[in-house]
Amino acid sequence: MGGRLDGKVAVITGGASGIGRATAELFVAEGAKVVAGDISDDLGAELADSCGDSLTYQHADITVEADIEALVATAVDRYGKLDVMFNNAGAGGDPASIQDITQEGADRTLRLLATSVILGHRYAARQFVRQGTGGSIVSTSSVAGLQGGQSSLGYTAAKHAVVGIVREATAQLAPLGIRSNAVAPGITMTAIMGGSFGIPRERDDEFKTFLARALADKQPIGRVGQPGDVANAVLFLASDESEWITGVVLPVDGGQTAISMGGWLAAAAQAGEDFLSA
Numbered sequence: 001m002g003g004r005l006d007g008k009v010a011v012i013t014g015g016a017s018g019i020g021r022a023t024a025e026l027f028v029a030e031g032a033k034v035v036a037g038d039i040s041d042d043l044g045a046e047l048a049d050s051c052g053d054s055l056t057y058q059h060a061d062i063t064v065e066a067d068i069e070a071l072v073a074t075a076v077d078r079y080g081k082l083d084v085m086f087n088n089a090g091a092g093g094d095p096a097s098i099q100d101i102t103q104e105g106a107d108r109t110l111r112l113l114a115t116s117v118i119l120g121h122r123y124a125a126r127q128f129v130r131q132g133t134g135g136s137i138v139s140t141s142s143v144a145g146l147q148g149g150q151s152s153l154g155y156t157a158a159k160h161a162v163v164g165i166v167r168e169a170t171a172q173l174a175p176l177g178i179r180s181n182a183v184a185p186g187i188t189m190t191a192i193m194g195g196s197f198g199i200p201r202e203r204d205d206e207f208k209t210f211l212a213r214a215l216a217d218k219q220p221i222g223r224v225g226q227p228g229d230v231a232n233a234v235l236f237l238a239s240d241e242s243e244w245i246t247g248v249v250l251p252v253d254g255g256q257t258a259i260s261m262g263g264w265l266a267a268a269a270q271a272g273e274d275f276l277s278a
């Protein structure tokens with residue numbers, strides 16, 4: 001395979017690790033030029049080394065508007081244009097419960113996971129209009145953007161907001177030839193997992209192996225996701241293969257959100273058997 005993004009230029013936030021990194025590597029392999037932004041500069045530099053001239057790494061904190069604007073500017077300066085914007089960076093946000101969350105915690109979480117996606121749309125759309133070319137915006141929501149009970153309040157609210165952003169962006173931007181879609185990953189083995197549970201970074205790989213085993217049966221496809229599973233979906237939404245698709249939030253979750261996690265049907269069937277044999 002290769003060439004599905006030939007001639008395209010993409011910006012990827014959170015490009016140094018996990019889903020963003022796998023997507024950056026896949027985009028380059030498919031012929032794109034990539035500007036990857038992140039705050040993990042060591043990992044970003046390592047990525048840039050391995051990708052050569054096809055990828056530029058730039059420090060970019062997505063809670064700082066000027067940093068998002070600067071990523072788009074770098075894509076234009078370095079590679080001449082922008083075709084794809086992937087609003088992906090994120091972290092767990094404030095884990096506080098409804099009773100305990102503070103205004104500061106809620107604001108910080110929404111700024112990181114939702115306002116950044118609005119601003120990514122803003123600067124990408126302005127550039128696409130300037131170019132007169134249209135373009136594709138992909139954002140990372142979550143299964144926590146589709147259901148409650150999957151994460152904390154702040155994270156869930158912010159990832160639901162991404163769905164709203166994609167839908168309103170579709171209303172405003174589709175007539176301009178600009179598409180906006182999202183992926184909603186399920187349980188995906190990245191550093192965000194260890195980060196959320198206080199696992200030391202040096203034990204991250206070991207923890208991911210442990211967790212993958214523990215959570216394998218939490219989706220109908222009996223394994224957890226890997227960053228490449230999500231990157232493959234992002235590639236499709238970024239490429240011209242999806243040119244008639246906009247406003248979509250695509251679960252990439254091994255079927256998790258298609259079923260009731262309660263598993264009541266199997267429990268009811270078991271109860272029926274137990275009842276009849278009692």
Ligand SMILES: NC(=O)c1ccc[n+]([C@@H]2O[C@H](COP(=O)([O-])OP(=O)(O)OC[C@H]3O[C@@H](n4cnc5c(N)ncnc54)[C@H](O)[C@@H]3O)[C@@H](O)[C@H]2O)c1
Pocket residue numbers: 013014015016017018019020037038039040060061062063088089090091112140141142143184185186187188189190191192193195
């Ligand atoms: N891993 C999962 O199970 C899962 C599930 C659903 C959604 N997501 C979402 O996927 C996206 C990518 O996360 P991941 O799982 O690849 O985790 P990850 O930790 O491997 O990657 C996230 C990247 O975002 C960067 N980042 C964090 N805060 C930033 C900021 N302020 N500015 C710029 N970069 C910042 C981190 O440095 C890191 O490189 C996030 O939006 C996350 O919420 C992950």
